[in-house]
Amino acid sequence: MSVSSQTRSIRYAAQDSVIREAIAILESRYHRVTQHTLTSPQLVKDYLWLKMAEYEREVFSVLLLDSQHRLIACEELFFGTIDSASVYPREVIKRVVHTNAAAVIFAHNHPSGMPEPSEADRRITERLKVALATIDVPVLDHFVVGHEDVVSFAERGWL
Numbered sequence: 001m002s003v004s005s006q007t008r009s010i011r012y013a014a015q016d017s018v019i020r021e022a023i024a025i026l027e028s029r030y031h032r033v034t035q036h037t038l039t040s041p042q043l044v045k046d047y048l049w050l051k052m053a054e055y056e057r058e059v060f061s062v063l064l065l066d067s068q069h070r071l072i073a074c075e076e077l078f079f080g081t082i083d084s085a086s087v088y089p090r091e092v093i094k095r096v097v098h099t100n101a102a103a104v105i106f107a108h109n110h111p112s113g114m115p116e117p118s119e120a121d122r123r124i125t126e127r128l129k130v131a132l133a134t135i136d137v138p139v140l141d142h143f144v145v146g147h148e149d150v151v152s153f154a155e156r157g158w159l
Helices: 003-030 041-052 089-099 119-133
Strands: 059-065 071-079 103-109 139-145 150-152
Touching (some): 003 041, 041 059, 041 103, 041 139, 071 089, 119 139
Parallel strands (some): 103 139
Antiparallel strands (some): 059 071, 059 103
């Protein structure tokens, strides 16, 4: 290994450490014991971007919220390939019921780096929204995380 690649590896390791610490701080700040609510799409975008932007495969997450929209948990439920992940409404409902969540926010990354939602993204969001409506749990948003940006379905008027 050359000196420049060693230096680069050390720098990346240090940066990864800082990112992990930032995620831990955000998770502690927005966990429901702190009484902070997720009232701003920008707060959620920042959190999700730090957490998911660099994943090398598609990961579908659910932010489970209490009735005051405080974060109960952020759970990565489905793991896919470089361009898709299978999402099962039944499994989402099981986690919602298990955690007694009153509302949810969905998020997934696009490993390509481009956060533009696909038609498949819109279809699964609608299927999940319909399924969760049967147990009176609203879907507040669905975020698609890219390398440099995060797209909100709610901000686009899709929810």
